[in-house]
Amino acid sequence: MSFFGELRRELVTRGVDARRIRRIVLELEDHLACDPEAKLGAPSQIAARFAAELRIVQTRRATIGGFGALALSGVLVASAWLGVSAAGGWPDLPGVRGGLVALGGLVSVLAGQVSFVAGVLGVWLWLRRPDELWLVQRRMVVALRGAGLVVAATGIDAVGLRPDLPGWWFALSVAAIGGSAAALVVAAHALRLATALTPLRLRRPAAGWQLSSVLGVGLAAVAAMSVGNGLAERSWLEGATRGVFEAVAFAACFLALGRVLGLRRSAG
Numbered sequence: 001m002s003f004f005g006e007l008r009r010e011l012v013t014r015g016v017d018a019r020r021i022r023r024i025v026l027e028l029e030d031h032l033a034c035d036p037e038a039k040l041g042a043p044s045q046i047a048a049r050f051a052a053e054l055r056i057v058q059t060r061r062a063t064i065g066g067f068g069a070l071a072l073s074g075v076l077v078a079s080a081w082l083g084v085s086a087a088g089g090w091p092d093l094p095g096v097r098g099g100l101v102a103l104g105g106l107v108s109v110l111a112g113q114v115s116f117v118a119g120v121l122g123v124w125l126w127l128r129r130p131d132e133l134w135l136v137q138r139r140m141v142v143a144l145r146g147a148g149l150v151v152a153a154t155g156i157d158a159v160g161l162r163p164d165l166p167g168w169w170f171a172l173s174v175a176a177i178g179g180s181a182a183a184l185v186v187a188a189h190a191l192r193l194a195t196a197l198t199p200l201r202l203r204r205p206a207a208g209w210q211l212s213s214v215l216g217v218g219l220a221a222v223a224a225m226s227v228g229n230g231l232a233e234r235s236w237l238e239g240a241t242r243g244v245f246e247a248v249a250f251a252a253c254f255l256a257l258g259r260v261l262g263l264r265r266s267a268g
Helices: 003-013 018-034 043-086 095-128 133-164 167-196 211-233 236-257
Strands: none
Touching: 003 018, 003 043, 018 043, 043 095, 043 133, 043 167, 095 133, 095 236, 133 167, 211 236
């Protein structure tokens, strides 16, 4: 096998995508054409260096771009929900259609919170410990999937509400869903390129948070939900009810996603 043939194979093995492989090979071919006596090193060493550099660059791009996509999706989806008031308010929807709309709203709230928390944790970890590439990537995967659920649930609600709301609101919702989906697809592609560059030796278990830290964050979230809803609804009973719901949701999400997000100690 030729030098560049072996180099291509080594780059593929390390998760470098085809477009970047072409660029790397072209640059090295040009370098050798200018300096035939240049010592480039073994193909495996060259591939390892390129993969290590690209891993950092691509993870940074995926993290920043992913958080931007999450923010854009949040604004677009919020515009659709806020538009309901301008369109005449929430209609009374009995039966199956009403149940689907209610379920879609519940999924949007829960998945939206998970997406926001995972995205913030991903960016926070990248800023503090950029060497934890695998955990940053995992957190952004959860964030983008949560946002995808929000967009899907919003689409279900848009279809369910269409007969009872003006056409302009449905057009706004479709635009918001389409723009959000496009941004999330682009972000997911960038994240997939980053994870492909991360070898198994870097995919180590997370140390996890101290239980006191988890409890502190949980209590703060429950308190914020209780006080915020109590003031908004002018009913402390309503605020307490929402607080209980937030506590149950926080505990369930911690048990289900704690290890993936690096908040619980991973097994093995």
